[in-house]
Structure formats: C-alpha cells, structure tokens
Amino acid sequence: MTDERQHDPGGEAGSPVAEADRRARALGATSTKAHKKRWGQFFSPAALGEFMASLVDLGELDQLGALRILDPGAGTGVLGLSLAARALRDQPGRRVELVAVESEPGARDQLVRSLTVAGRVLGPGFSFSVLSEDVLELGDRPVGRFHLAIANPPYYKLPPSDPRGGDAPNIYARFMEVASELLHPGGALCFVVPRSFASGRYFRRFRTRFHQQMRLRRVHVFDSRTDAFRGDAVLQENIVVVYAKQAGAQHEVIISRSQGLGDLASVSCLRAPSRDVVGDDADAVVSLPTSADELRLLQAVRGWPMVLADLGLQASTGPIVPFRATDYLEHARQRDTLPLLWLQHVSADGVTWPLGQPFRKQEHVRASIGDARLLANRNYVLLRRFSAKEDPKRITAAPHLAKHLECRAFGLENHVNYIHRPGGMSEMEVIGLAALLGSRTIDTYFRICSGNTQVSATELRVLPLPDLGVIHAIAQASRRAGRGQAVAVERIIATSLRDQPRELGRAS
Ligand SMILES: C[S@@+](CC[C@H](N)C(=O)[O-])C[C@H]1O[C@@H](n2cnc3c(N)ncnc32)[C@H](O)[C@@H]1O
Incomplete structure (x- = not known):
C-alpha cells in the first residue's frame, strides 16, 4: 500500500469530486472503444457519485476510529471521493481513510493525481492509498477491513474456468462479493450495478450466498438503459444498491426510481417490507416495486393460491x-x-x-x-x-x-x-x-x-x-x-x- 501524496502535488484546487470528474471525462474522451471494453471502463459522473454517497446511512456505522472506505475499480476516484467528502462534512473531526484500487495504469495515474488534489483540499482528516491490485485478488492481500465500500464495477462475463470467478458469472457481481467480504460487520456496500443479478438462474448461486451476509437497505432504479456510466454494451436498467453486512433484523427497504440523473430531484421513495423485496427461499430474487400500487399488486399476486x-x-x-x-x-x-x-x-x-x-x-x-x-x-x-x-x-x-x-x-x-x-x-x-x-x-x-x-x-x-x-x-x-x-x-x-x-x- 503506498501513500502517493508526497509524490505528486499537481492539479488545481477546487472540489475534489469535480476535479476527479474532469479527469475521468478527459480520459474517456481519449481512450479507445476496445480499451474501455477490455477494462469495463466507463466513468461515473460527479452527480452519480454525490447521489450514491447521499444514500449511505453513516449514522448506522461504528463511530470509533478512522472511517475506512474502499473504492474497488476506482477509475479517477469520483465515487470514493464523493463518499469521503460527505463523511468529512457530516462527521466533522472524524478521520477518513480512502483505499482506492485501480489496475489499469492510465486511470491509476489520474487517480493518484485527483486524490493528491483532494488531500490538499480536504485537509488532514483525509488520507488515502492507491493500490494497483486486481480487485478479484484483494481478499488475499493485507488491506484490512472497511466500514464502507462504494463502486461502479466493470461489467463483463467471467468464464467458468476463471479461478477468480467465485459464484459470480459476471465480474461486477464478483466485485460485490469481494467488497462484502472486506467489510466490518455492520459495514455498508453502495454499488451501481446492472439489475441482472437480481433475478434469473445465472446469478442464483451468487444471490443465495451474497444474501446470507448482506441485508438490502436501499435501492434506486434508473429506468434509462443507455446511461453513459456503463457504456452502450449493457442495455439493462442500472440500480444503485446499498447493503449492510450482517445487520440485525430490518423491516423495510427504501426504493426509488428515476429516468436518469437529471430527474433525481423529483423522486419519491417507497418503504417496502423487506420480505417482499428479497425472497427468503434459495432463489433470493430481488423484486423491485417502486410505488405503493406496485407493492400492493406484488403482494396480491403472491397471495394467489396456485402455481x-x-x-x-x-x-x-x-x-x-x-x-x-x-x-x-x-x-x-x-x-x-x-x-x-x-x-x-x-x-x-x-x-x-x-x-x-x-x-x-x-x-x-x-x-x-x-x-x-x-x-x-x-x-x-x-x-x-x-x-x-x-x-x-x-x-x-x-x-x-x-x-x-x-x-x-x-x-x-x-x-x-x-x-x-x-x-x-x-x-x-x-x-x-x-x-x-x-x-x-x-x-x-x-x-x-x-x-x-x-x-x-x-x-x-x-x-x-x-x-x-x-x-x-x-x-x-x-x-x-x-x-x-x-x-x-x-x-x-x-x-x-x-x-x-x-x-x-x-x-x-
Ligand atoms: C466502470 S469503471 C468505474 C470507474 C470509477 N469507479 C467510476 O465510477 O468512475 C470500472 C473501473 O474498474 C477498473 N478495473 C477493471 N477490472 C479491474 C480489476 N480486476 N481490478 C481493479 N480494477 C479494475 C477499470 O479500469 C475501471 O477504471
């Protein structure tokens, strides 16, 4: 683990998230389609980072010591910085340590620069490390445990022969698995991912195992299937999910929906009983009603007596x-x-x-x-x-x-x-x-x-x-x-x- 702050004092002052966003856009504009596809490299805009950071309940976390945040597949650091900035704002006096993992050298170079700028702007309460590891092998590294993990993971299929695959048929779900294993009990995971893991037989084993440890707290559904933060290869809805690790009994999941990032201001939230959202059978299908009418319909259809x-x-x-x-x-x-x-x-x-x-x-x-x-x-x-x-x-x-x-x-x-x-x-x-x-x-x-x-x-x-x-x-x-x-x-x-x-x- 290396703290790179001393090595590169460059970059302009300003909002660290905006700075990371600017670097991401510059990188995205110059890299080829093939490169993006190979690394699953599509960057989150600052608005997504700030929205995701706002969904995490910091009050639920262990309040002692430094707050450790993991950003696996960090790109230029938009998501990790959004969450770190929010934590520093909401919990003044608490130290925040961001561990950003990025294996692609071009993005990692920009990541070091944007975190270096952030280090100056956010002050001594903030520290960071940049790791050049493969996230899928992070479980074997001495990185410690985290209170929070935030990510927009890469998306591509993992062949069954890939020993790094675990229970997940796609790298994004494997990122979820690895991050969840690195959390403290009570820690939270906030990921933007395709909705495909939530149902269907391909992700069944992943879902079953993942939900043994993780409790779904919050979901936001983006209706638009073509948002730039995942690239045009993934024509499915994206969802932001917040899970808490080994959390005690919880009764509801908060669900919201918007077309994209532009209409987030007008979303309304549904509080749905947890048992209606995550199936308690081996399938662990995640159902996502987004209005009281939809929830009523879901419950009523499930009340039908036959199959x-x-x-x-x-x-x-x-x-x-x-x-x-x-x-x-x-x-x-x-x-x-x-x-x-x-x-x-x-x-x-x-x-x-x-x-x-x-x-x-x-x-x-x-x-x-x-x-x-x-x-x-x-x-x-x-x-x-x-x-x-x-x-x-x-x-x-x-x-x-x-x-x-x-x-x-x-x-x-x-x-x-x-x-x-x-x-x-x-x-x-x-x-x-x-x-x-x-x-x-x-x-x-x-x-x-x-x-x-x-x-x-x-x-x-x-x-x-x-x-x-x-x-x-x-x-x-x-x-x-x-x-x-x-x-x-x-x-x-x-x-x-x-x-x-x-x-x-x-x-x-
Ligand atoms: C979808 S992008 C998101 C980047 C950034 N988190 C954001 O939201 O803007 C996924 C990132 O993961 C990186 N990546 C892909 N596979 C990785 C791996 N196995 N280990 C570490 N990073 C990886 C890619 O280079 C890319 O920067």
Whole structure:
C-alpha cells in the first residue's frame, strides 16, 4: 500500500469530486472503444457519485476510529471521493481513510493525481492509498477491513474456468462479493450495478450466498438503459444498491426510481417490507416495486393460491433448435411436412400460421425429425421466450387450439415456451390462461420481479396463479369480441386479487 501524496502535488484546487470528474471525462474522451471494453471502463459522473454517497446511512456505522472506505475499480476516484467528502462534512473531526484500487495504469495515474488534489483540499482528516491490485485478488492481500465500500464495477462475463470467478458469472457481481467480504460487520456496500443479478438462474448461486451476509437497505432504479456510466454494451436498467453486512433484523427497504440523473430531484421513495423485496427461499430474487400500487399488486399476486403444477400443468420450451435441425426445415409445404411455429407466429392477437411473405424463415418441418421433437396437435398456451425492449409487454402469450391447425403434430422452435398438461387442456383453460398471462397485471408483476426481457419456463413454473374458476371466468370475458375485452379481463383479475391479506408499504 503506498501513500502517493508526497509524490505528486499537481492539479488545481477546487472540489475534489469535480476535479476527479474532469479527469475521468478527459480520459474517456481519449481512450479507445476496445480499451474501455477490455477494462469495463466507463466513468461515473460527479452527480452519480454525490447521489450514491447521499444514500449511505453513516449514522448506522461504528463511530470509533478512522472511517475506512474502499473504492474497488476506482477509475479517477469520483465515487470514493464523493463518499469521503460527505463523511468529512457530516462527521466533522472524524478521520477518513480512502483505499482506492485501480489496475489499469492510465486511470491509476489520474487517480493518484485527483486524490493528491483532494488531500490538499480536504485537509488532514483525509488520507488515502492507491493500490494497483486486481480487485478479484484483494481478499488475499493485507488491506484490512472497511466500514464502507462504494463502486461502479466493470461489467463483463467471467468464464467458468476463471479461478477468480467465485459464484459470480459476471465480474461486477464478483466485485460485490469481494467488497462484502472486506467489510466490518455492520459495514455498508453502495454499488451501481446492472439489475441482472437480481433475478434469473445465472446469478442464483451468487444471490443465495451474497444474501446470507448482506441485508438490502436501499435501492434506486434508473429506468434509462443507455446511461453513459456503463457504456452502450449493457442495455439493462442500472440500480444503485446499498447493503449492510450482517445487520440485525430490518423491516423495510427504501426504493426509488428515476429516468436518469437529471430527474433525481423529483423522486419519491417507497418503504417496502423487506420480505417482499428479497425472497427468503434459495432463489433470493430481488423484486423491485417502486410505488405503493406496485407493492400492493406484488403482494396480491403472491397471495394467489396456485402455481402451474397445482393445476396439473407444465411449462416447457419448444424442442426444435433450428440450426441443429436444418436438414428437416422447409420453406414450402411438402407431402411429409408439418407446420413449424416460430416466435413470430405468436402475438397478443393469437397464433397465426403460416405468415408467408415477408416472413423469411422455414415454416415447415419434415415429420421425419421424429415425434420426440414434435408436439402432438392439442391445445396449448404458447409464449414468446424473449421480448424486445420496445415491446409493450414482457409476456406475449396466445392460445393454440388444436382445431386451428389441420395436422396430427407440429414443430415448435425453442424461442417459444408452451404450457401443457399430459392429459390435455380444455379450450377454456388455454384461452383463460393465455389472457391472464398476457394481461397488464401479470406484465407489471414480471417487471417488478425481473429486469430481464426473457421469460423462462422456470419463472413460469413459480408464477402464482388463481384457481381454475377465475381462469374460466377470464376465458369467458376474453371470448367477447371488441375493445372491451382487455378491460373485462383486467376487471376479473382485479376482483380475484382483492382482499389478499398482506401488509402494505408506505410511499413517502
Ligand atoms: C466502470 S469503471 C468505474 C470507474 C470509477 N469507479 C467510476 O465510477 O468512475 C470500472 C473501473 O474498474 C477498473 N478495473 C477493471 N477490472 C479491474 C480489476 N480486476 N481490478 C481493479 N480494477 C479494475 C477499470 O479500469 C475501471 O477504471
């Protein structure tokens, strides 16, 4: 560990955070795309640093001795300095020590300069060290424990073969893990990260382990998926999370949301019961309701008594993987071909096959592909597995009724999921379930529980559902033609959700 202050007294006086921000922008303007990608190097603007620093509850921390702050992947130091400056302001007289870790030499050089300037401006209560370590190996270094860790970590996939990977499939989650291990009990971690860790099976092991030690206290959701502080490779929502390590029982998580940094002044906060936000099962999914209405909906849907298995239903993925089945796919109908349904055949308006021109893909599959890769022509609910960001709803579901295709079997490609029952589903079940899954209510529920645009069969299996009586009533309503149909469906869903006995959160 080296204190670099004596070595470089350069830089202008002024706000240390603004100074670090200026250096970051200069660095960002001159480095290449390839360099940024290699290091996951996208810098946080000063406004983000100051906002993140404002979210940490300093009063909860151990008040003795120097306050030690870790900034892993520090860039030019915007985040660590924002938090250090705030701590010095709010706890006058307390010493603050910032340990900034940066392994890329160009950024590290600027980091040393901005911390040197900060040392002069912030006075003797502030000290710092710059480490050139790999953050992923920090656990083995004698760096001591910290009260706070603040970061905008790099983002890229870690191959399973990388021994530094731990439980995390992406470097940003590994940064969270390493930082959490270096905290004192009661210490806090404040990170801006993509929302992807919060749900889905890739991050399941990471989530389970991480939440054994860490309690979520505060979340801010940035709706904009293209904010500059993560670069254009990550088209997902970013969230700021504040976790406390080995903290005692806590009852609520404060959640807020804004479009980006520009509208932070007008955000309102929701206080949600912790048990509604972080699942207490092995999945530890983090759900993010951001208004009292969303929280109420989340609680009410979770109050529904069924899941697919309780109704004797199963969710599976279409068995035909086109690039592995090229010998069997045909553009034109032949004597021995059967219909092949792709994601594009499934829309909110129903299942439409064939699409013909301008659809370019093969809409027919040879029967010789074998029954194991075909579906018997029965009633199913078909669902797109992927939605585009601009799609109005996360779930696109449609009923497939056997009578609409004249064939004994058909092919379903693997971007489509289907819901089925070994003994068959009635038309009413299929119509009602498709309308329920395609409803505004379920769309909102999915958005609260997941930032992903994919809807997996696993997620469908754990989705709470009402009993069959409600599904039949929805089917009746959705058979009605005209624009009133969606309204009638939502009304039935709302009635069945009412009176779910759960404690509600408070908006403030
Ligand atoms: C997304 S940038 C954020 C920089 C800075 N914290 C900010 O918010 O402006 C991530 C930083 O981590 C650094 N970095 C990437 N991998 C690292 C590693 N394994 N160890 C240490 N630093 C790393 C990059 O060079 C980059 O400066």
